[in-house]
Amino acid sequence: MKILIYSAVFLLMPFIFAGIINNVKSFWAGRQGPPLLQPFFDFVKFLKKGRVISVTSGGIFAAAPVAGAAAALIASLVVPVSGSGSLFSFGGDFIFFAYILALGKFFMIASSMETGSSFEGMGASREAFFSALVEPSFFIIFASLSAFSGHLSFSGIMNFIRTGEPLMTAIIILCSASLYVTLLTEGCRVPVDDPNTHLELTMIHEVMVLDNSGPDMALINYASWLKMTMFSVLISGIIIDPATGAGISLAITLLIIITAAIATGCIESMFARLRMTHVPQFLLLTASIAVAVLSIAVLVIFGGLK
Amino acid sequence: MHNYTAGIILFLCAGFIPSILPSKFKSPAYLAVLFAGAVFSLLGLLPFLFSGSLESMTFSGPPLFGDFKFALNPVSAFFALIITVSGAAGMLYAEGHLKGYSANKGIKGHYVLISLLISSMLALVMCRNVFAFMMAWELMSLASFFLVMFEGEKEDVFKAGINYFIIMHIGAFLIGAGFVIGALKAGSFDIGAISVMVRGDEKTAGIIFLLLAAGFAVKAGLMPFHTWLPRAHPAAPSHVSGMMSGIMIKMGIFGILLAVSITGFPELRICYIMLALSVISAVLGIIYAAGESDMKKILAYSSVENIGIIMAGFSLGFIFKNYGNVYAAVFMFAGAFLHALFHSFFKELLFFGAGAVYQNTHTRNIEELGGLSKKMKATAYLFFCGALAITAMPFFSGFISEFLIYAGIITGAKTNGPVLFTAAIMSAGAVSLTGGLAIIAFTRLYSVIFSGSSRSEKTDAASETNGLSLAAMYFLAFMCLAGGVLPQYFFKAVSAPVSYLLDGAHTADAFAVIQGLLKSISFVLALGASVIAAVYLIRKISLRGKKDESSETWGCGYQKSSARVQYTADSFSEPLSAVSRSVTGKYEDLEKPKGVLPKKAFYGSGLSDVIESFFAACINRFTGRFFGSLANVQSGNMQHYILYGLIFLLAAFVYAMAVK
Incomplete structure (x- = not known):
């Protein structure tokens, strides 16, 4: 049952997530949206195609799409889905989660540098820098919560966060906001990156994969959607009270995933991508959130604040 | 103990073989003696490391300095393990690498100096007499000084060597001063006696600890004492920089732990200062590593970063111990010890890879390299493994030690008050920031050297490096992978040192928990390997029967692509440098074009330390x-x-x- 829920959430939902974003964007543009499962059909279509490989590239370029998709899948093993718990949970699994995602990123950056293209180098450089900015916030938030709760694992932390108390509500709001910004960064979405842009100079993620095609592209796209789904599942884990029944929390989880997708689509329709120089400022927003979470933890533990 | 001594002597002998034997038997004999030395040394030290047995030898020394006592304890046996394994790998690599220098007339002496460096460090860790300790310390510093000066006829090498020599002696002076104060107090040059006398007197203990810690920090390369590293490492030949960075700077860490064992755990204020310096070293070190364009300078700054992480682990461990939280201190010490061990593997691997590149291209400037993965395939993949390990990627060793450090920080954060909590959590944030920046630094280093196409004609003649060098690198890469996949076995090597450092406090609970965590990591990695295999199979099946088309890299419609349009190392790190420049400072070298028909103009810029x-x-x-x-x-x-x-x-x- 658990494995069933897991495969449904992490193998199927990413496609729906992407489908919802596309439909929301179509709605705002006044167009008739594509079918909800169009990303899945695209995935299959890409798998059926052959590849065009750059003569400059080598082994890492060949390995990176597999490494990227596998890293995202491995990371999803430790993400708890509310109502069913995580497939595999151990102390410090959130550290593992962040580092295994970084492993996929490492391969993707090295792979796009391997093509010897100036544009892909540009994307790689930005990707490396922006993720380095987001990572400390993720750690400060989860390390504070983990030290606060005395649990080293995702599920321990999420069981600790209960709704109802005002400070806990503050933590929930701050964490969700920070995780959502991370979702936008990892998923390469507006305002950090614009997946629809046609100018290579302003791309980040899209420009890194200019030379990938066929099944490799399918894996890369899937990894990106999976990461967004994973982060929205994390948000739902933070929001849902641990006392909620299994069936209801599963329903809420799905609802939150869908809401996150709709929100992403809305943001993408209503805002433009930030100027490249302003992106670090936007990302450092997560750092201030992290400091806020840390100070709440300090106040509660040592200041006797309730 | 006797095995260990035999190991030291064999290591020393190995260096003399090239001078004595005819060149026909030279190489096999050298390798055989080296291997025997490593085996004896391991046989000698393992009992101390695993069963925590204590044994000592005493020789009567000169009357003024008392008896020369030599002893091993788990901590010194642990550092002896680093020296033996990484030292043997380094000497193996040296044998291959030095073939490129066979025309150099100082080559025979160079072998002697290498073995002198390794054996002096092996001797150093077991010295229990101040005089003997300082002799071994000087021997190590001098041997490494002459090794750095291998190409002393070059001006920059000479300058770097002299700089290294002076800074090492400032360090030795501080250490000597600390020991002499202790010896005067105790009336004996025996380290054990000094420890007994000093522990009663808090003030003297504090002064001695500060002097010793500052002196050893110079060797370790902790900021602000790191300035010799980015000079000496590029100047030295690569096998030497690998051993200096992988092994010798760990002697600084060993020294700081020795100072702790003499004076007891330092007081809180000092711990916090040490923590602050370590975190600054880690963050600034990696920022410089991401901005430099000399590949060995990059690796040197990354050593500063890693020493920062190791020392942050120890300092937080001291702090937790001071507040009485032994459980969390165990995590910190275990993480720090493991990081010291693993760092010696991956840093040597990276330096050796850089050495192979340098030998083939005669440049250390990565902006002149590129595309080498096609000409030096094995070196490229091994270097990539080293890069993955040093950036703490799962499946590789660096992840395990950093994982324990994070886990320790989180477990211990609540030990005392808000100050400790904030300091601990912010250190975790700083370590993760260094992790993120390390990804920039090492994807940049690997990609600019090995990926894309060549940026200058210097890579034209490059070819795969020789078998012996590769063998050493394969061994180190294997250790990096083994440490990441089966960490529970490597943890066994650090459990006795951790207990010894904590002076017999109750550590069994923490050990059991750590073993459990490491086993779950090992398990989830096995699960991960099957996920990777599954994804790989999906791609393989979907590609079945199709032939890959190959074409030029997509240049947005532009057909005449050239290697010069590639992203350079400098542009790759530009987003980071633009932000960090306000902290790190920057130098600019500008020669404006003059006159109506300007002949020459020059612009250069970089980070200044x-x-x-x-x-x-x-x-x-x-x-x-x-x-x-x-x-x-x-x-x-x-x-x-x-x-x-x-x-x-x-x-x-x-x-x-x-x-x-």
Whole structure:
């Protein structure tokens, strides 16, 4: 049952997530949206195609799409889905989660540098820098919560966060906001990156994969959607009270995933991508959130604040 | 103990073989003796490491300095393990790498110096007498100094060597001063006796600890004492920089732990200062590593970063211990010890890879390289493994040690008050920031050297490096992978040192928990390997029966792509440098074009080491002011000079009268 829920959430939902974003964007543009499962059909279509490989590239370029998709899948093993718990949970699994995602990123950056293209180098450089900015916030938030709760694992932390108390509500709001910004960064979405842009100079993620095609592209796209789904599942884990029944929390989880997708689509329709120089400022927003979470933890533990 | 001594002697002998034997038998004999030395040394030290047995040897020394006592304990046995394994790998690599230098006339002496460096470090860890310790320490510093000076006829090498020599002796002076204060207090040169006497007197203990810690921090390369690293490492040949960075700077860490064992755990204020310096080292070190373009300078700065992480682990461990939280301290010490061990593997691997590249291209400037993965396939993949390990990627060893450090920080954060909590969590944030920046630094380093196409004609003649060098690198890469996949076995090597450092406090619970965590990581990695295999199979099946088309890299429609349009190392790190420049400082070298038909113009820019320039500026200002005030004496007025003479005579007269 658990494995069933897991495969449904992490193998199927990413496609729906992407489908919802596309439909929301179509709605705002006044167009008739594509079918909800169009990303899945695209995935299959890409798998059926052959590849065009750059003569400059080598082994890492060949390995990176597999490494990227596998890293995202491995990371999803430790993400708890509310109502069913995580497939595999151990102390410090959130550290593992962040580092295994970084492993996929490492391969993707090295792979796009391997093509010897100036544009892909540009994307790689930005990707490396922006993720380095987001990572400390993720750690400060989860390390504070983990030290606060005395649990080293995702599920321990999420069981600790209960709704109802005002400070806990503050933590929930701050964490969700920070995780959502991370979702936008990892998923390469507006305002950090614009997946629809046609100018290579302003791309980040899209420009890194200019030379990938066929099944490799399918894996890369899937990894990106999976990461967004994973982060929205994390948000739902933070929001849902641990006392909620299994069936209801599963329903809420799905609802939150869908809401996150709709929100992403809305943001993408209503805002433009930030100027490249302003992106670090936007990302450092997560750092201030992290400091806020840390100070709440300090106040509660040592200041006797309730 | 006798096995260990035999190991030291064999290591020493290995270096003399190239000078004695005819060149026909040289290489096999050297390798055989080296291997025997490593085996004996391991046989000797493992009992101390695993069962925690203690044994000592005493020789009578010169009357002034007392008996020379040699002993191993789990901590020194642990560092001996690093020296033995990484030292043997380094000497193996040296044998292959030095083939490229066979024309150099100092080559025989160079072998002797290498083995002297390794055996002096092996001896150093078991010295329990101040005099013997300082001798071994000097031997190590001098051997490494001459090794750095291998190509001393080059001006930059010579300058770097002298700089290294002076800074090492400032460090040795501090260490010597600390020991002498202790020895005067104890009336004995025996380290054990000093420890007993000093522990009663808190003030002296504090002074001794500060002197020793500062002196050893110079060797370890902790900021602000790191300035010799980015100079000496590029100057030295690669096998030497690998061993210095992988092994010798760990002797600084060993020294700091020795200081702890002499004076007891340092007081809290000092711990916090150490923590702050370590975190600064880690963050600034990796920022510089991401901005430099000399590949060995990058690796040197990354050593500063890793020493920062190791010392942050130890400092937080001391803090937790001070507050009585042994459980969390175990995590920190275990993480720090493991990081020291693993760092010696991956840093040597990276330096050796860089050495292979340098030998083939004769440049250390990564902006002139590129595309080498096609010509040096094995080196490229091994270097990539090293890069994955040093950036703490799962499946590789660096992840395990950093994982334990994070886990320790989180478990111990609540130990005392808000100050500790904030400091601990922010350190975790800083470590993760260094992790993110390390990804920039090492994807950049790997990609600019090995990926894409060549940026200059210097790579034209490159070919795969020789078998012996590769063998050493394969071994180190294997250790990096083994440490990441089966961490529970490597943890066994650090459990006795951790218990010893904590002086027999109850550590069993924490050990059991750590073993459990490491086993779950190992399990989830096995699960991960099957996920990777599954994804790989999906792609393989979907590609079945199709042939890959190959084409030029997509240049947005532009057909005549050239290697010069590639992203350079400098542009890759530009987003980071643009932000960090306000902290790190930057130098610009500009020669403007002059005249109507300008002939030459030049522009260069880079990061300047803010700590070095700050200290240099401080010292310059101080000396300038002091000697500037002396300059007033020289007024140029003859009457003044006659007056000085009269004053001197008067003073001499008064002194003579008064003494009588």
